[in-house]
Amino acid sequence: MNNFLTALQFDFMRNAIIAGLLVSVAAGIVGVYVVLNRVAILSGGIAHAAYGGVGMAYFFGFDPLLGGMLFSLVAALGMNIVQRKTRQRADTLIAVIWAVGMAIGIIFVDRTPGYKADLMSYLFGSLLAVSPFEIVIIAILDVVVVLTILAIYPELLAISYDETFATVRGIPVNAISLILTALIAFTVVMMMRVVGLILVIALLTLPAAIAGLFARDMRWMMVIAVALGMVFTVSGLWLSYQYNLTSGAAIILIAATTYLLALLLKHKLRWA
Amino acid sequence: MKDISAPILSVRSLYAGYEQENILEDINLEVFDCDFIGLIGPNGGGKSTLLKVILGLLPPQSGQVSILGMDVHQGRRYIGYVPQFVESDRAFPISIWDTVRMGLLSGWRLFSRLSIQESAKIETALDQVGMLNLRQRAMGELSGGQRQRVFIARALVSDPKILLLDEPTASVDPNVTKDIYELLSQLNQKMAVLLISHDMMAISAYTKTIACLNRKLVYHNSKELTREMLDSVYGCPVDLIAHGVPHRVFAVHEEKTHE
Numbered sequence: 001m002n003n004f005l006t007a008l009q010f011d012f013m014r015n016a017i018i019a020g021l022l023v024s025v026a027a028g029i030v031g032v033y034v035v036l037n038r039v040a041i042l043s044g045g046i047a048h049a050a051y052g053g054v055g056m057a058y059f060f061g062f063d064p065l066l067g068g069m070l071f072s073l074v075a076a077l078g079m080n081i082v083q084r085k086t087r088q089r090a091d092t093l094i095a096v097i098w099a100v101g102m103a104i105g106i107i108f109v110d111r112t113p114g115y116k117a118d119l120m121s122y123l124f125g126s127l128l129a130v131s132p133f134e135i136v137i138i139a140i141l142d143v144v145v146v147l148t149i150l151a152i153y154p155e156l157l158a159i160s161y162d163e164t165f166a167t168v169r170g171i172p173v174n175a176i177s178l179i180l181t182a183l184i185a186f187t188v189v190m191m192m193r194v195v196g197l198i199l200v201i202a203l204l205t206l207p208a209a210i211a212g213l214f215a216r217d218m219r220w221m222m223v224i225a226v227a228l229g230m231v232f233t234v235s236g237l238w239l240s241y242q243y244n245l246t247s248g249a250a251i252i253l254i255a256a257t258t259y260l261l262a263l264l265l266k267h268k269l270r271w272a
Numbered sequence: 273m274k275d276i277s278a279p280i281l282s283v284r285s286l287y288a289g290y291e292q293e294n295i296l297e298d299i300n301l302e303v304f305d306c307d308f309i310g311l312i313g314p315n316g317g318g319k320s321t322l323l324k325v326i327l328g329l330l331p332p333q334s335g336q337v338s339i340l341g342m343d344v345h346q347g348r349r350y351i352g353y354v355p356q357f358v359e360s361d362r363a364f365p366i367s368i369w370d371t372v373r374m375g376l377l378s379g380w381r382l383f384s385r386l387s388i389q390e391s392a393k394i395e396t397a398l399d400q401v402g403m404l405n406l407r408q409r410a411m412g413e414l415s416g417g418q419r420q421r422v423f424i425a426r427a428l429v430s431d432p433k434i435l436l437l438d439e440p441t442a443s444v445d446p447n448v449t450k451d452i453y454e455l456l457s458q459l460n461q462k463m464a465v466l467l468i469s470h471d472m473m474a475i476s477a478y479t480k481t482i483a484c485l486n487r488k489l490v491y492h493n494s495k496e497l498t499r500e501m502l503d504s505v506y507g508c509p510v511d512l513i514a515h516g517v518p519h520r521v522f523a524v525h526e527e528k529t530h531e
Contacts, residue, residue, distance in 0.1 A: 036364065151382040158374040161366050168327050168353050169430070170378040215365045216410035 004238045012128050016237055016247075019130040023187075023194050024207075024229030025142045029149055030187040031208035031229075032222045033180050036160045040205050042079055042181070045094040047188045047200040049075035049101025054122050054192075055108030064122065065134060068189040075101055076185035080178055125196035125248030127237060138190050145183055149222070152176060157218050194233065195248035206255040207232065210262045232258070278341060279304050280350075280434050280464050281326065286335030288318075288325050295321045299335070299489045303434060307464045308457070310475030313485035319468045322485060323438055327353060340433060349378060352427030352463070354437040357419055362412045368422050369407045372397055375429035397425040401455060417448035424455065435459065437467040441474060453478035 007013045034043050053071025057064040075097055082097075083090040109119055121129060149156065158166040159173055167173050191200045211224035236251030243250075281303040289295035295318045303309060313319050324330035326337055328344035339347025352375075372394045373386065386394075398404040401421040411419065420440055427435055435456070441449040453474055456465055460480075469475050475482060476495070483491035 152380075154370075154373060154377055154384065155381075157366065157370060158377055161361065161364055161371070162355065162374065164327075164329065164355060165353060165374060165426070166377070167329060168348050168351065169374065170349055172380060212363065212365060216412070217365050217367060217370070221365050 004241055007241055012130075013241075015130050015132065015135060016127040017234060019135050019138060020127060020194060020233030020237060020251075021230050022135065022138045022142055023190050024233055025226050026138070026145045026183075026187045027191055027204055028207050028211075028224075028226030028229045029145050029222045030180075030183050031204040032211065032218065032225050033156070033160065034184065035205055035208040035212055036218070036221075037180075039083075039181075039184070040201055041091060041094055042076075042083065043184050043188060043204055044201045045079055045098040045101075046072050046076045046181075046185050047192065047197040048098045050185075050189050050192065051105035051122060051197055052101035052103075052108075053105070054119070055105030055112075058119070059108040059112045065137065065189065065193075068122075068192060069186060071101065072185040072189050073182055076181045077178060080181040084174065084177070121196070122192055123196050123198055124246055125192065125194050125199065127194050127233075127247045130193055134190075134193060141186050141190055145187065148179065148183060152179075153219075156180070160218070195251055199248050199252045202252045203229065203232070203255065206252075206259050210255075210259050213262050213266045228255075228258070277305070280307075280340060281466070282336075282338050283322075283326070284336045286322075286325065286332050286337060288321055288330060288332040288335075294333070295487065296325070296332075296489075297487050299485075301483065301489060301491060303464050303466055305433070305464055306460065307466070308460045308478070308480040309464075309466045309483055309491075310479035310481070311466065311468045311483045311485055312470070312472055312475060317486040319485055320438070322489075323436065323468065326436065327351065349430065350433045352424075352430065352432030352435045354420070354423045354427050354435065354440060356438040357416070357423070357443055359443075364411065366411050367407070368398070368403060368409050368411060368414075369394065371411055371422055372426045372429055375426040393429050394425075397429040398422075400428060400459070401425045415448075416444040417452060420444065420448075420452055421455070424452075424459075428459070432463060434464040434466060437465070439469055440467060441469065441471055449474050 008017075034040055050068040050072035052075075053067035053069070054064045055067075056071065057067025060067075079090075079094050079097055082093045086093070120126075155166070155171050155176055158169070158171055159176055163173060188197075188200050188204070191203055195203045207225040207228035208221065210228055211221045215221035215224055232251050232255045236254050237247050239245060239254065240247035240250040279302040281301070283299050283301040286296055286299040287294055288299075295316075299322065311319060311322075321330065325332050326339075326344065326348075328348050337344050340350055341347075373390075375397070376390050376393065395404060395407075398407055401424050403418065403421050403425060406414075406418070411422065414422065424435070424437075424440075437456075440456070441452055444452065449471065456467070457478055459465065465479075467475070467479070479495075481491070481493055481495055483489055
């Protein structure tokens with residue numbers, strides 16, 4: 001523990017913690033939408049497709065975060081439309097976009113000359129390498145997510161609970177679903193820096209899933225998911241620093257262990 | 273006795289279905305104020321397809337549906353829709369109050385807060401179905417019958433002209449079924465009710481008229497289930513059971529064997 005506190009005097013450690021806390025806000029809120037609307041696979045597709053944007057950014061020499069955001073946004077909106085038009089085969093098409101995005105990224109990286117060790121950080125995350133610029137972007141994303149949810153909370157709740165009824169009431173279901181899918185895309189790209197794109201779905205869904213076990217209200221589910229995300233990222237960071245582990249993996253294992261314990265606790269409460 | 277004015281819901285020569293397959297053929301139906309119609313029919317007979325067309329969720333292949341003289345997208349806000357409960361929604365974190373509030377939503381209302389009038393409407397609707405004292409409960413904690421009452425309140429809160437119910441008693445026991453139909457009869461004094469059900473007994477006991485749907489709709493604006501209806505719906509003689517209500521719905525019929 002002392003080691004960890006000492007490490008706090010380094011900029012990179014402070015940045016890592018701030019980024020972890022900030023990204024937990026967007027991840028917790030968007031994660032609740034993902035869990036309640038059962039679009040985890042869609043989110044995984046978006047995360048992997050984002051790698052195509054990262055690869056292209058490297059090749060053309062612009063910021064990978066920007067490339068990831070653009071690419072994942074296009075992939076996300078494409079997948080959203082696919083899912084709405086063809087309910088049955090959506091999973092297959094999502095899997096295709098998932099893999100194609102990844103493949104495009106790999107090919108572009110192949111064609112990029114020079115040293116590319118940094119690319120691994122998009123696969124597995126590198127919280128310790130987060131820059132102040134990225135922290136600002138994550139903070140802006142948080143503001144956008146929170147404002148959006150505040151603006152359309154009742155409609156979002158209605159759509160998540162009973163989409164058919166919401167449609168009959170004249171709520172703009174498609175537009176709201178597109179907005180939320182865009183938020184998933186942005187959130188997922190930010191989270192790539194924290195846990196890496198391979199582990200994004202876990203950090204997006206685990207805090208929300210745990211919160212869902214105990215919350216009786218979507219508002220509380222979001223608040224609890226944000227808080228849990230913060231606990232997981234900071235404790236994962238500590239674990240990874242203390243034992244020299246990859247931070248993303250440490251964060252996910254802590255989250256998954258907590259989920260298991262929460263499930264046990266919940267069932268114990270029910271049968272007690 | 274019947275309101276002769278324009279129908280609340282009117283379906284004219286409607287054909288609907290998916291891709292090449294016609295599920296509904298030449299459907300004609302008019303629902304007037306204070307009608308209480310029970311719609312029965314076999315699975316796959318088109319009950320839920322008809323519902324989707326009326327709610328504007330499925331465009332018809334031909335024919336017309338109008339609600340209070342408007343097309344479905346305009347008119348559907350006058351429908352109080354009570355969907356069938358899906359068991360997997362039980363875990364969804366939502367309170368009774370927030371569920372009923374859904375009935376007041378429409379369009380974009382950014383950063384909206386509940387007005388005093390809206391709160392009063394929610395309270396009135398919950399009171400009508402006898403759920404006001406439980407308003408802060410989570411939906412997941414309710415029994416099947418209580419849940420249906422909340423869904424009915426959610427439909428009522430928007431002051432509908434017609435209640436449209438999909439299998440309202442699918443997941444409740446017989447006593448509760450009776451309570452729900454009694455509630456619907458009471459509501460029927462102020463609005464039309466059209467409900468879909470498998471429960472022929474309950475339908476025949478409480479609704480004013482019965483319609484049968486199996487691709488085609490047989491509706492005589494009467495309560496008698498005719499042989500024509502049953503044959504069209506089930507394609508074979510059905511066991512007709514006389515039940516403990518004061519009137520007999522089915523004509524006496526001769527036993528037949530079939531395979």
